[in-house]
Amino acid sequence: MLALAGTGLLVLAGLWSLTVGATGMPPDRVAGALWAAAGSADRGLVLGVRLPRIVLAALVGASLAVAGLLAQTLTRNPLASAQTFGINAGAAVAIVATTIAFGAGGVAATVAAFAGAGVVGVVMWALSAATAIGTVGLALAGMSLQILLSALVQAILVMNNSTQDIVFWLAGSVTGAQWPDVTLLLPFTLTGCAVAAVAHRGFGLLALDSATGEALGQNTRRVAGGAALLVVTLAGASVAVAGPIGFVGLIVPHIARALVGGDFGRRLVLCVVGGALLLVVADLLARLVAFPGETPAGVITAVVGAPAFLFLALRSKTR
Amino acid sequence: MSSVPLRPARPLGRVVLAVVAVLAAAGLSACSSQAATKLAGASDTNARDIVHELGTTKIGGRPARVVALEFSFVQTLDQLGVTPVGIADDDDAARIPQLLGKKIDYTSVGTRLEPNLELVSGLQPDLIIADSTRHATIYPQLGAIAPTIVLNSWEGSYQDIKDSALTIADALGDRAKGETAVAEHDRRMKEIAAKIPAGSDGRVLLAVATPDGMSLHTSSAFTGSVFKAIGLKPAVDATDTVESGVGLERLVAVDPDMLFVATDGPGTVYDEWRNNSAWAGISAVRSKAVYEVNRNAFSRFRGMHTAEVIAADVVRKLNGDR
Amino acid sequence: MTLPGNRTRTRVHVIVLLGLLVAGLALAGICAGAVPLSPPQVLDALTGGPNGFVVLQYRLPRVAVAVLAGAALALSGLFLQAAVRNPLASPDVIGVTKGAGLGAMLVAVLVPPGAHLWATPVGVVAGAASVTALLLRFSRRAGAHGATLALAGIAIAALAAAAMQYLMVVFPQRADQAMVWLAGSVYGSTGADVAGLAVWLVVCLPGVVVCARLLDLAGLGDDSQSGLGWSPRGIRVLLVVVAVALAAGSVAAVGGIGFLGLLAPHLAARLAGRRARWLVPATALTGAVVLSLADLAGRLVALPNELPAGVVAAVVGGPYLLYILLREARVHA
Numbered sequence A: 001m002l003a004l005a006g007t008g009l010l011v012l013a014g015l016w017s018l019t020v021g022a023t024g025m026p027p028d029r030v031a032g033a034l035w036a037a038a039g040s041a042d043r044g045l046v047l048g049v050r051l052p053r054i055v056l057a058a059l060v061g062a063s064l065a066v067a068g069l070l071a072q073t074l075t076r077n078p079l080a081s082a083q084t085f086g087i088n089a090g091a092a093v094a095i096v097a098t099t100i101a102f103g104a105g106g107v108a109a110t111v112a113a114f115a116g117a118g119v120v121g122v123v124m125w126a127l128s129a130a131t132a133i134g135t136v137g138l139a140l141a142g143m144s145l146q147i148l149l150s151a152l153v154q155a156i157l158v159m160n161n162s163t164q165d166i167v168f169w170l171a172g173s174v175t176g177a178q179w180p181d182v183t184l185l186l187p188f189t190l191t192g193c194a195v196a197a198v199a200h201r202g203f204g205l206l207a208l209d210s211a212t213g214e215a216l217g218q219n220t221r222r223v224a225g226g227a228a229l230l231v232v233t234l235a236g237a238s239v240a241v242a243g244p245i246g247f248v249g250l251i252v253p254h255i256a257r258a259l260v261g262g263d264f265g266r267r268l269v270l271c272v273v274g275g276a277l278l279l280v281v282a283d284l285l286a287r288l289v290a291f292p293g294e295t296p297a298g299v300i301t302a303v304v305g306a307p308a309f310l311f312l313a314l315r316s317k318t319r
Numbered sequence B: 001m002s003s004v005p006l007r008p009a010r011p012l013g014r015v016v017l018a019v020v021a022v023l024a025a026a027g028l029s030a031c032s033s034q035a036a037t038k039l040a041g042a043s044d045t046n047a048r049d050i051v052h053e054l055g056t057t058k059i060g061g062r063p064a065r066v067v068a069l070e071f072s073f074v075q076t077l078d079q080l081g082v083t084p085v086g087i088a089d090d091d092d093a094a095r096i097p098q099l100l101g102k103k104i105d106y107t108s109v110g111t112r113l114e115p116n117l118e119l120v121s122g123l124q125p126d127l128i129i130a131d132s133t134r135h136a137t138i139y140p141q142l143g144a145i146a147p148t149i150v151l152n153s154w155e156g157s158y159q160d161i162k163d164s165a166l167t168i169a170d171a172l173g174d175r176a177k178g179e180t181a182v183a184e185h186d187r188r189m190k191e192i193a194a195k196i197p198a199g200s201d202g203r204v205l206l207a208v209a210t211p212d213g214m215s216l217h218t219s220s221a222f223t224g225s226v227f228k229a230i231g232l233k234p235a236v237d238a239t240d241t242v243e244s245g246v247g248l249e250r251l252v253a254v255d256p257d258m259l260f261v262a263t264d265g266p267g268t269v270y271d272e273w274r275n276n277s278a279w280a281g282i283s284a285v286r287s288k289a290v291y292e293v294n295r296n297a298f299s300r301f302r303g304m305h306t307a308e309v310i311a312a313d314v315v316r317k318l319n320g321d322r
Numbered sequence C: 001m002t003l004p005g006n007r008t009r010t011r012v013h014v015i016v017l018l019g020l021l022v023a024g025l026a027l028a029g030i031c032a033g034a035v036p037l038s039p040p041q042v043l044d045a046l047t048g049g050p051n052g053f054v055v056l057q058y059r060l061p062r063v064a065v066a067v068l069a070g071a072a073l074a075l076s077g078l079f080l081q082a083a084v085r086n087p088l089a090s091p092d093v094i095g096v097t098k099g100a101g102l103g104a105m106l107v108a109v110l111v112p113p114g115a116h117l118w119a120t121p122v123g124v125v126a127g128a129a130s131v132t133a134l135l136l137r138f139s140r141r142a143g144a145h146g147a148t149l150a151l152a153g154i155a156i157a158a159l160a161a162a163a164m165q166y167l168m169v170v171f172p173q174r175a176d177q178a179m180v181w182l183a184g185s186v187y188g189s190t191g192a193d194v195a196g197l198a199v200w201l202v203v204c205l206p207g208v209v210v211c212a213r214l215l216d217l218a219g220l221g222d223d224s225q226s227g228l229g230w231s232p233r234g235i236r237v238l239l240v241v242v243a244v245a246l247a248a249g250s251v252a253a254v255g256g257i258g259f260l261g262l263l264a265p266h267l268a269a270r271l272a273g274r275r276a277r278w279l280v281p282a283t284a285l286t287g288a289v290v291l292s293l294a295d296l297a298g299r300l301v302a303l304p305n306e307l308p309a310g311v312v313a314a315v316v317g318g319p320y321l322l323y324i325l326l327r328e329a330r331v332h333a
Helices: A002-018 A027-035 A039-073 A088-102 A105-129 A135-160 A167-171 A179-198 A200-206 A209-214 A220-242 A248-260 A262-289 A297-318 B010-044 B071-079 B095-100 B116-122 B134-147 B156-171 B175-194 B222-229 B248-254 B269-273 B277-281 B295-300 B306-318 C005-030 C039-046 C052-086 C094-109 C115-143 C146-170 C172-183 C190-219 C222-227 C233-255 C259-272 C275-298 C311-331
Strands: B048-052 B053-061 B066-069 B125-129 B148-153 B203-207 B214-217 B242-246 B258-263 B290-294
Touching: A002 A039, A002 A167, A002 A262, A039 A105, A039 A179, A039 A200, A039 A220, A039 A248, A039 A262, A039 B248, A039 B277, A088 A105, A088 A135, A088 A220, A105 A135, A105 A248, A105 C311, A135 C172, A135 C311, A167 C146, A179 A200, A179 A220, A179 B175, A200 A220, A200 A262, A248 A262, A248 A297, A248 B306, A262 A297, A297 C146, B048 B148, B048 B156, B048 C233, B066 B071, B066 C233, B071 B095, B071 B156, B071 B306, B095 B295, B116 B125, B116 C052, B125 B134, B125 B156, B134 B148, B134 C115, B148 B156, B148 C115, B156 B175, B156 B222, B156 B295, B156 B306, B175 B306, B203 B222, B203 B295, B214 B222, B214 B248, B214 C052, B222 B306, B242 B248, B242 C172, B248 B269, B248 B277, B248 C094, B258 B295, B258 B306, B290 B295, B295 B306, B306 C233, C005 C052, C005 C275, C052 C146, C052 C190, C052 C233, C052 C275, C094 C115, C094 C146, C094 C172, C094 C233, C115 C146, C115 C233, C146 C172, C172 C311, C190 C233, C190 C275, C259 C275, C259 C311, C275 C311
Parallel strands: B066 B125, B125 B148, B203 B258, B258 B290
Antiparallel strands: B048 B053, B203 B214, B214 B242
16 A cells, blocks of 8 residues: 555656756646657657656665665664665775776776675675674764775875766766666666565565574575675665765665564565655755756755654664 | 872873974964065065955066966966966876967976975976965965965956956066057957858857766856857856756757867767757757867866967857868 | 883883884975975075975974874874764764864855965864754753764764765865865965964863873763763763864864774774873874874875875775774674
């Protein structure tokens, strides 16, 4: 039911987004543009600029939310996400480095993003295995890594004098979304969500301690490794097309838990829909804040997400 | 309880001592910096007061060892017959021949963002020309090396650049030469403007393409005001020099009749946008008046000679010579 | 038992050695650079000879700023780690550096360039103070847990970072400069910077002395603290306020090198142990060593360009951070 309602909202938000843009088209003109003959200017704008942006926002949001859900389940840490663990920043460093060294390239950047995200992922996974480091200790470790990695990004940009050329990407944004970006991300999002859905029972057991998991006939190690791989893949691909957008992966799984409880499978469905909805709405706001100027969606998610993070953090302490 | 050290811990005394010592050293260097500035201007008889963005600087004689921290200053100095001894060339030696159309001997002092002051000082200049946006914070130190004038190049309009040429000529001790250079430049610009075909009332736009999006240079930016000076209409009329973070839809909304896309080569959004269905909605695209140009020449350099190069290029294209 | 005496002697040696290292690096920092100078040339410059600018107004101030800011940032990190009771706290993580950065950036875009010299420190201190006020407010609401402070800091840091990113988008011309500043650099330090920082640190000194005495207390449990007549919350607030004051002063002078505050206390503790009377001076000296070294390296590796000292510190400190993290994991496992 909730998933259906969420999907409905997502479609509504998407339709509204279709009518917002610098050229200012009223809804009836947008509708007309959809049926207009190929080659018309309105049709070009709606189908070539606005639609890919909405689709990309939805895909990135869903990927980050599912990555966050998996990270939180895997580490049994409510403050886990690709962003708070520095995985997004790892991907960003790798992308900036390859872009500057070899020139921009969609596929090369994506491969680099996986490598960067993977290295950080391994470190954080090793850390999270030490259960006594504590929820807060792990979050601090992730933040420290993130700060270190942003210093590396700063280093590369300062030496190259090129900060002003990529400020939107740095903050995380779907402003420049094009269909090629969508086709780059789509396979990873689909595969990630499909694998998570097929293996939802196994992933759900990760939330329990490993002894219980093994008693139930699960090879915990292999399942955990698979989950970690999915986190890195989903986060890396998202950062490659939209930059390091924060807080979506952190808060959406919590909202899902508040709505449907702890069942992994049901939360997974809500994370896909809710993550997409959150980022589509955030991007819509990003367009409206300084209209007709643009704002990176990552700024909006941080403004919404940081207080939510604080709320979650305080609650997880008191529990 | 007694193990808690409530007596003053001795090693802290050392820290206090160190702080005091460094404080003394700081005082020393602050005093000597004042002394140096006083020394610089006082001894000259035919000293001129040059008014610039950050104050007034006294300059005597005819400075010959000049350090230029922006490209437009290099070009102006060259037109006034002075070869700078030091240039902040962003470590890209190829840019200077591109800027001046010839090779010159100079020492690179690093990037425009953070020029290396040791190298500047080592060149023993008698004049430093700095930019008001980038170099405001190091102005006191530049002033301690040599008399320094600070002008608006980075965010300067065409008129600012022309005014700067006169200020620089004044600082070099030969204002008349500056006036001649500006007058000749104005004459050449008139000649170029005269070749604009009748009825050219299209709106012209320079957009700098980056990996992130495009930046539109408005009527207040250097290139925009050059367009205006030769009688063309800049597509974006605004008091801010640059509208940045522009997406394809905004470009379609601006709808220029003639579009120059400045790039540093491939890897920008220009590569993607050209294949987008919305790109065809731009007037300049339909009339095949989109030109990819060099970002150095159209956006980074500025300067009077650059203005002529840009104007001549635009007029040639308006006359149907692609 | 002769062991305690030996230990004390070793620790005195460690402190003296660190002090000599700071002095040696300062000397190297004055001699080395794009224009290498021999010690006699330096002496000559000090007495009004050629190279006077390079020695007196370029290298001496930046060497002094590196020493002072390095020491202050390291102490700031030490006090924060004690206040939060977590070895991974630092002025960066807790949001102070980001708040200060936001203040500096607001000045950079709103105030005309001519006024930046005095307006930037004001903006930095205002930004750091606002973040601290927010932090303390949250921690009062949610009880006095050290962890609360750390988490509130992470959230506030994220907000400040978002605001900075927004400013970079609106004013992209300033983005490169902001980036250098955020990375942290001793470039362009003047005698006035040194004097300002030194005065600020002297003002902070009483606070540092009190905090140094409280440091051993902060390590005990809350109960034993109240037994000694200090409220745990009082200790924590004092440690945080002094730490922020130290960090704000140094950030105003050198930008966001908060990473140093994370690493220096760990290094110092390995060298001089955990007792405050040794740890405090050792931490200050270690911070001075690390920042001086980072600045020196940054000036030499990419001539004629400079790498910001904060970048060098982060690149070199990165592996050490990983080591600390993995050690934490091992200790807890």
